[in-house]
Amino acid sequence: MQTAADELRELQHDLDDVEQLRRQLAQYFCEDEATFKLDDCIKTFRTFFDSFLKAIEVSRHMVFCSMCVLEIDQLILQNIVIALYFVRYYSFISAITDREKPRIMLLF
Numbered sequence: 001m002q003t004a005a006d007e008l009r010e011l012q013h014d015l016d017d018v019e020q021l022r023r024q025l026a027q028y029f030c031e032d033e034a035t036f037k038l039d040d041c042i043k044t045f046r047t048f049f050d051s052f053l054k055a056i057e058v059s060r061h062m063v064f065c066s067m068c069v070l071e072i073d074q075l076i077l078q079n080i081v082i083a084l085y086f087v088r089y090y091s092f093i094s095a096i097t098d099r100e101k102p103r104i105m106l107l108f
Contacts (some may be wrong), residue, residue, distance in 0.1 A: 023036075
């Protein structure tokens with residue numbers, strides 16, 4: 001029985017500490033101590049941090065997508081350069097005579 005009474009006193013002391021911290025927090029945020037609720041404060045912070053983390057995730061996704069688009073653009077440009085090379089090469093080869101082709105092929 002004595003242990004239960006000791007634990008009850010310790011619990012009451014902890015609750016008094018929480019109440020004191022609640023009042024200090026209300027003062028810090030310039031809120032009315034009588035109406036300030038710790039649960040509401042915690043929910044507000046939770047909502048803020050959830051939104052903040054979501055914004056970071058969206059930002060990372062947008063950066064990743066931008067990087068993917070840049071890589072695709074680079075691949076398209078590389079393919080265009082290769083295609084232009086082959087167009088130039090084949091138009092050059094078709095313009096020369098059969099006798100000159102073996103000597104010219106060494107240039108490519």
